[in-house]
Amino acid sequence: MSGRSLVEITDPHDPRIAEFSQIRERDLTGRGGRFIAEGTVVLRMLAAAHRAGRGIAAEKLLLLKNRVEGVADLIDAFPADVPVYVADGAVLDAIAGFHLHRGVLALGRRDAGLAAADLIDNLSDDCLVLVGCGISNHDNIGALFRNAAGFFADAVLLDETCCDPLYRKALRVSVGSVLTMPYARESLAEDLLGKLADAGFEIWALSPAGKIEIGDIAPARRMALVMGTEGEGLPAHILKRFRSARIAQSPGLDSLNVGTASGIALYSMARAMGRLVGPLGR
Template structure:
């Protein structure tokens, strides 16, 4: 397994990658940001180890690091071990899951490449909440979506909270950025995709009537609260809604995504 290294000094520079994550866990283009991929807990760390992201080190209490012995077999990186108090003082908060791993980011996927090898895609606009973003990736992985395209206003899917909420599935579901929004939706049509915009508007088609299980389909999902912009809906091929009980006007975006992703599979 990875070589265990005891850490007893809170200021030991060998664990700087894990230091003060409440402030330092940021995108590389933001103040203080190092832009590392950070996994929390045994299950998510295992998924990071199995992902394309190059792992730099692990850090945890001995019991949790030992649980990863099989997953770290042959891994030539340090596994720093400390007691829970030292770990909390390094990280900046008490970590119930007991183990972290950090990795470098990989090169960004070209959206044309991702679109070209996919049949089912989620396209997101304005998903700024890291937990919603992580939940959407988890749902995409569970329900057979091939990838995620990030449009305007989306948060970083590799932020620690998104990785955690996704249960590490953001590390295996490929994603790409659409830089020209919503003009880049044309890239989908060029590859034969039908773009379905999810909206509660009364003039939209009911989900069961939209035939989303046929052909190549991209589901367009918007932010919590305001939803999709008018420009995004107008750029789609069809507007689709999930019928709801009277008095309820919307669903959490991750929940709405899960229902729609399931409809794409044609198994409902």
């Protein structure tokens, strides 16, 4: 059992848990850096990020009453001043607006963070960066972060047409890595890529029409992988200005999904850079 005091919510309209109200719809709107985290995996990352004190904070938890005992250690991972609200299934579903079978939620906050230029300035000399252009699907943006974190990338940069990685579903698909991976947004992909080029990055745009097979590109100390949307892919001016790589695949099939393509490309680049060392990588 957790030693924490719990606050029981019996009215779905209780103002103390208003941020969790109708989260499926509200999820689609801006919230000034606030986000809903869902599930034990993401909440564990949130607790760790909160304690690390790098611009991520947990503000409150909302749990299904009958899950409290099973997640006592998770509750204890949050500082004691983070309130813990509990509700039974009917109340929780009425708050959320749909059936929440996981029953483990938190409200978090992300500070504005660094501008892209400052984030780039802070990167080390030996560095792998993922750049997303126009990634508008929540699953895909989550998968990009998940794979960037998994394959030893140092940062993610997004143009303004990418959706917010803090959306509930994106965060869940990322297995919480949105909370630990440094990232920044900038209006135009070209400006982002220009800054990376100025900082000495070798920039590789991934495209089915890429000139070199991704498994064959030469390593460099600072590398950036640029991914576009499913379907249209990267705009022609980016493919023209920068080197392009492809993932060979059998003709006649739809292009790979962004999650799988980013996994293959990041794995290949991390391997070329010598980052996959030992059973758990570097």
